[in-house]
Amino acid sequence: QVQLQESGPGLVKPSETLSLTCTVSGDSVTTISYYWSWIRQPPGTGLEWIGYIYYTGSTNYNPSLKSRVTISVDTSKNQFSLKLSSVTAADTALYYCARVPGGYGYFDYWGQGTLVTVSS
């Protein structure tokens, strides 16, 4: 049973960097067939794809966030991480990590999500 679990601070101050980690169980982040992704959902609104990483370290980011986003992978811990710099209130959202089969671009397993609020 594949499971993903997000973790990280629930409160971040404006202009600081948001940092989240996704721990994967029941699968390996080095599995050739999968990419690993972050998606966010501002309260009461829709979904926005942030980016993905492959175990080799290859990444692809949403251009709307590209200048502020870094996704990395730690194969020894079976985790991947998100950093979003210079946050504002507009970055307040539920952040999900998810698995992408074969790089096809849909998300077959999701974490439960973690709410990050940007506020002083």
Added chain:
Amino acid sequence: DIQMTQSPSTLSASVGDRVTITCRASQSISSWLAWYQQKPGKAPKLLIYEASSLESGVPSRFSGSGSGTEFTLIISSLQPDDVATYYCQQHNSYPWTFGQGTKVEIK
């Protein structure tokens, strides 16, 4: 970016009704479309990928069709457990984008 537009935004139907949700893409995405179901307080759940392929474990009352720019999700017989918001998502080109969602309620 490819814009995804869903209709209606909200629909109310009776148990047993056939429900249709439409998703339109601002340009052709071939069959690279997925559908998700999101219940309150939960993560989205994959229902359909590549426009018409049913994800393992998803009830057969859910089906998807379409190609190019117009797609539909059909619930053949609405059940109380289907109350949720449904999202389409294109995975034809970057950045991957979602529709704004369709909220399904029981009348």
